[in-house]
Amino acid sequence: MTSKITDANKPKISVSAVPYFWSRDTYFDFYAKLAKTSVDIVYIGETVCSKRRSMKNEDWLEVASLLKDAGKEVVLSTLTLIEAESELKSLTKTCQQSDYLVEANDMSAVQVAHTSLNPFVAGTAINLYNTTSLTKLHQLGMKRWCMPVELGQQDLSPMMEAVKSLGIETEYQVFGRMPLAYSARCFTARHFDLPKDNCQFKCLEDEQGLLVKTQEGDSFAQINGIQTQSAKVNNLVAYWKELFEFGIDILRVVPVGAEDTIALVEYLGGVIHQQTKPEFSSIPFQNNYEYCNGYWFQIEGMKLVS
Amino acid sequence: MDLVCPAGNYQSLIKAVDNGADAVYIGLKNETNARHFAGLNFSEKQITKGIEYAHNKDCKVYCAINTYPREAQWSLWTNSVDQAMDLGIDTLIVADIGVMDYIRTRSDDYPIHLSVQASSTNLESLNFYHQHFGIKRAVLPRVLSLAQVSKLAKTAPVEIEVFGFGSLCIMAEGRCYLSSYMTGESPNTKGVCSPAAFVDWQDKGSVLESRLNGLLIDRFTEDEHAGYPTLCKGRFEVNDKLQHALEEPTSLNTMDILPELHKSGIAAIKIEGRQRSPAYVAQVTKAWRDAIDLVSKQNTSVPQSTINQLGNLAEGKQTTIGAYERSWQ
Numbered sequence: 060m061t062s063k064i065t066d067a068n069k070p071k072i073s074v075s076a077v078p079y080f081w082s083r084d085t086y087f088d089f090y091a092k093l094a095k096t097s098v099d100i101v102y103i104g105e106t107v108c109s110k111r112r113s114m115k116n117e118d119w120l121e122v123a124s125l126l127k128d129a130g131k132e133v134v135l136s137t138l139t140l141i142e143a144e145s146e147l148k149s150l151t152k153t154c155q156q157s158d159y160l161v162e163a164n165d166m167s168a169v170q171v172a173h174t175s176l177n178p179f180v181a182g183t184a185i186n187l188y189n190t191t192s193l194t195k196l197h198q199l200g201m202k203r204w205c206m207p208v209e210l211g212q213q214d215l216s217p218m219m220e221a222v223k224s225l226g227i228e229t230e231y232q233v234f235g236r237m238p239l240a241y242s243a244r245c246f247t248a249r250h251f252d253l254p255k256d257n258c259q260f261k262c263l264e265d266e267q268g269l270l271v272k273t274q275e276g277d278s279f280a281q282i283n284g285i286q287t288q289s290a291k292v293n294n295l296v297a298y299w300k301e302l303f304e305f306g307i308d309i310l311r312v313v314p315v316g317a318e319d320t321i322a323l324v325e326y327l328g329g330v331i332h333q334q335t336k337p338e339f340s341s342i343p344f345q346n347n348y349e350y351c352n353g354y355w356f357q358i359e360g361m362k363l364v365s
Numbered sequence: 366m367d368l369v370c371p372a373g374n375y376q377s378l379i380k381a382v383d384n385g386a387d388a389v390y391i392g393l394k395n396e397t398n399a400r401h402f403a404g405l406n407f408s409e410k411q412i413t414k415g416i417e418y419a420h421n422k423d424c425k426v427y428c429a430i431n432t433y434p435r436e437a438q439w440s441l442w443t444n445s446v447d448q449a450m451d452l453g454i455d456t457l458i459v460a461d462i463g464v465m466d467y468i469r470t471r472s473d474d475y476p477i478h479l480s481v482q483a484s485s486t487n488l489e490s491l492n493f494y495h496q497h498f499g500i501k502r503a504v505l506p507r508v509l510s511l512a513q514v515s516k517l518a519k520t521a522p523v524e525i526e527v528f529g530f531g532s533l534c535i536m537a538e539g540r541c542y543l544s545s546y547m548t549g550e551s552p553n554t555k556g557v558c559s560p561a562a563f564v565d566w567q568d569k570g571s572v573l574e575s576r577l578n579g580l581l582i583d584r585f586t587e588d589e590h591a592g593y594p595t596l597c598k599g600r601f602e603v604n605d606k607l608q609h610a611l612e613e614p615t616s617l618n619t620m621d622i623l624p625e626l627h628k629s630g631i632a633a634i635k636i637e638g639r640q641r642s643p644a645y646v647a648q649v650t651k652a653w654r655d656a657i658d659l660v661s662k663q664n665t666s667v668p669q670s671t672i673n674q675l676g677n678l679a680e681g682k683q684t685t686i687g688a689y690e691r692s693w694q
Contacts, residue, residue, distance in 0.1 A: 140537055141487040142509055144516070151489070167489035170496070184540060186483075186553060188433040191463030199497070209542045209551055210435070217436040240541040240597075243508035243688035246611060250603050255694045271610050272602045273581040279601060280543070282610065287536070289546055353549070359578065360546035 063304070069331055070303040070310050072324060073100035073230060076136035076162075077314045078238065078283055080111045080262040083118060089317040090122045094129035096321060097328030100309060101126050102162055104136040104153070106182075108245070108284045109146045110258065123159060132160070139164040139184045140241040140285065154179070162205070173199045180230075183208055183238060190221045203228040205311065208237045208293075211357040212305060219306045228308045233295040234323055235313025236268075236281050236288040237360065246282040266316050267346070278349055291351035291361055296327060296339060298355070319344045366627055366634060366661055369427070369526065370650045373405040373639035378415045380647035381424075385654030388425040390458060391415065392556075392639065396438075397445040398429040399482055400639040401556030412452045429458040431480035433539075433553045443467050450475065458504070459483075460539055465498040478526070479503035482539035482552065488520055495522040502526055504635060506537045511622055511689040515629035524632035530649060530675065531637025533617040533687055535597055543596055548578045559595045566591075575599070590614075616679035617687045620653075620672045623660045645678060 074093060077086070093101060103122055105111050114122075123133045137150045147167060154161050154171035163169045164182040172179040180203040187193050187204060204227050206215060222229055248258040250269060262268070268283035270290055278290035292315060295302060299310055310327065314320040319342075326342045329335045353362035370386035372378035381389045392398030394406040407415060412428075419426045428449040434442035442464055449457060450471065457475070459465050460482035468475055479485055479494050481504040494500045502524035505514060518525040536543070538552070545551035548563045565576040573585045575594035582599035585591040592598065592614040601610040617637070619626065626634070634657065636649055652675050656667045676684050687693050 140484075140508065140540075141490070142513055147487050147489060165487075165490060166483075166485065166493045167487050170489045170493035173493075186433050186461065186539060188461065188553070189436045189439055189463045191439070191466050192461060193463075195462050195466050195497070207542075207553075209545045209554065213437070214435045237542075237546070239543050239546055240536040242536045242611075243510075243694045244535060244612075245694065250606070250608070250610065254692060256691060269603050274584060274600065274602060274607065275581045276602075277580055279547075279580065279596075280610075282603065287541075287543065287611070354545070357549075359549040360542070 064300060070299060070308060071099035072097065072327055072331070073102065073309050073311045074098050074320065074324060075232075075235070075311055075313045076102045076104050076106045078107055078236075078286060078288065079266060079268055079314070080108070080260065080284065081113065081266065081317070082263065083113045085317055086114055086118075086122065089314075089321070090125060092321045093324065094126055094131065096324045097332055098131060098324050100132040100134060102134045102136045106136050106139050106164055107286045108262075109138055109143065109149070111260070111262070111284075113263070134160045134162050134180055136162040136182065137164055137168045139182075139238075141165050141167055142243070160202075169196065169199060169201075176200070178202045181205060183232070184241070188214070190218050193218065193221065193227065194225065197225050197227055201227065203230060203309070205230040205232075208232060208239070209354055209360065211355050213357050216305075223306065229306060230309035230311050231295075231302060231307045231355075232293055232313055233299060233302065233310040234327070235292060235315055236290070237293050237313070237354075238286060239280065239289055239360075240287040242285050242287070245285050246287065247284050250282060289351065289360060290349065291363075292348040293352055293354070293360075294350040294363075295352050295355055296323075296330075298352075299327070299331065315348065316346050319346055366631060366657055368650070368653050368657055369633050369635045370653075371531075371636055371639040371641070371646060372415070373400065373402075373641070374643070375407070375411045375415055376643040377639075377641075377646040379418060380643045381650050382419050382422050384647050384650035386424055386650050387633070388427055388455070389415075389419060390427040390429055390639075392429045393445050393448065395441060395445065396554075396556045397432055397434075397442050399431050399480075399552050399556045400429075401432075402640055403561070405639060409448065409452065412449075412454070416453050425455040427456045427458055427478065428454040429480065430464060431458050431460040431482045432556045433461045434463065435554060439463075446471075456501070462498065465494075465500070469498060474499070476501045479523075480539075481506050481528070484537045484539040486537070488517065491517075491521050491523055502632060504528075506539075507534055507617065508537050508688050510691050510694070511625055514631070514689065515625065518629045518631050525630075526633040526635050527619070527626065527631055528617060529619045529623075529634035529636055529653065531617060533612070533615055533685065535612040547580060547596055559593070564594055613683070615683045615685050618672065618675055618679065618684035619686050619689060620656055620667050620675065622686055622689060623656055624666050627660050648678060649675065
């Protein structure tokens with residue numbers, strides 16, 4: 060079952076939807092640069108908060124065609140926590156179109172894609188923990204599975220045979236902060252003592268959300284609107300071959316800062332395609348990151364195995 | 366409007382039944398349910414006794430098999446389903462679609478209630494579970510406003526159950542992995558959040574520190590109430606500001622809005638707290654039985670004295686109606 064790396068058989072690189080709230084200019088600049096990297100698959104759209112509207116629907120479609128023209132596979136991601144009817148309406152529109160593949164982050168998206176006879180990607184927020192669940196969603200049109208962040212290699216290993224025989228593509232996060240929770244409450248607004256309905260779009264001020272530390276200074280979480288992320292950046296970049304040989308088809312990068320994400324994708328592309336072996340520490344990051352990767356090794360997610 | 370009450374053990378079941386629950390919900394002694402705590406839950410013998418006691422008093426017994434089985438442990442979940450169904454449990458409360466699929470291989474019409482852990486918040490999601498697994502009822506996550514809940518109850522293809530009282534989970538249930546990030550064990554995989562085995566209390570003289578797997582969750586002075594270190598309810602620093610960054614130790618109490626919930630056609634009110642004592646279950650069940658009877662039979666609202674009385678049983682002694690009210694969000 061294990062995949063051997065050859066020139067024709069290599070893992071793909073994907074970049075997930077940007078979890079943070081950026082300005083229209085920042086998004087366009089980011090995707091223009093990303094289009095020039097060796098990324099294979101780009102997920103776009105707003106997955107966290109429907110109030111973030113720096114990008115209109117037409118803007119996202121413009122980004123989509125820009126990426127498509129550059130030879131990238133484009134996937135439209137959908138909102139994770141659906142509360143308002145307007146959100147469901149917008150999600151329905153996305154899942155009914157068939158120009159692009161959609162990433163379902165809620166069962167509502169699965170339902171609409173399925174009834175529209177459209178294939179879909181199950182995002183990490185869909186809880187698929189066993190073969191029976193996986194088989195069921197495959198019957199309903201799932202073609203790719205972004206594995207839940209808290210599952211590690213021993214959890215996934217007994218599922219791989221079924222995954223391969225059903226022909227489901229697999230995707231696992233190798234870089235970026237992990238989405239760990241969603242709430243009705245906006246934690247960014249709460250931090251600034253603002254009501255959610257008048258949040259003044261405070262999350263636009265922090266490119267990568269807000270760090271939450273313990274009273275002793277240890278990192279804990281990253282506040283990003285209604286989403287809570289891991290404070291530490293999940294980093295399995297050094298294990299990319301191991302993941303591919305395990306059966307992971309697509310290595311997922313979750314954006315951090317825009318420039319740093321481009322730098323990481325360029326590094327990862329170089330390592331996979333040109334067989335270059337520069338040190339990870341040579342990546343010209345603008346920010347400092349604290350790393351973790353415990354979930355893959357079946358321990359606490361916040362721990363780092365190096 | 367049914368009253369669904371928690372029973373972490375046989376004594377609590379008796380108290381819930383005697384004080385007017387329409388249904389009690391229990392779990393097996395393993396990680397198949399979201400309250401997998403030491404000393405809680407039911408053996409086979411206790412289930413049989415419990416069902417007999419409850420059925421004699423016209424009360425139903427639900428069993429929560431509402432965590433997500435990983436492949437290697439799959440048979441523990443299917444065995445648990447077999448056990449519960451064979452013992453005569455009235456309804457299973459389930460989150461995982463694999464487990465639902467398994468139940469449907471045994472029976473086309475056995476009642477399934479969608480657990481809050483499935484995090485189903487909207488019409489299309491409910492359509493999904495209804496169409497593919499024939500669920501009878503869904504328990505909504507504590508993330509919707511009252512207006513959203515009411516609207517959903519009117520259009521949903523299934524009965525709607527909402528949380529009325531108890532510990533407040535601020536994250537969309539089933540979508541929170543903070544506990545496994547910090548401890549390796551989560552509600553989804555192990556039926557636990559901030560598990561007790563990882564908790565450490567350190568008395569530093571004038572302050573008491575609570576830790577979870579080594580990380581400081583909170584510090585309490587002598588005059589402060591030191592609550593359990595549930596990781597989302599600690600005091601943390603954000604931009605050098607020390608605050609309950611996510612939530613304070615507060616409980617949910619929706620008795621205030623019970624008339625509105627009743628009017629919108631909610632099928633059942635759920636009381637959280639399988640980990641609480643039989644005395645607690647007795648008091649809370651009694652208060653909610655009276656409240657529901659007042660609202661549904663006499664069409665009046667619940668007196669403030671009853672609501673306040675319940676406040677004394679709440680975590681941190683404070684209550685909120687939570688996400689039902691926009692201002693909380």
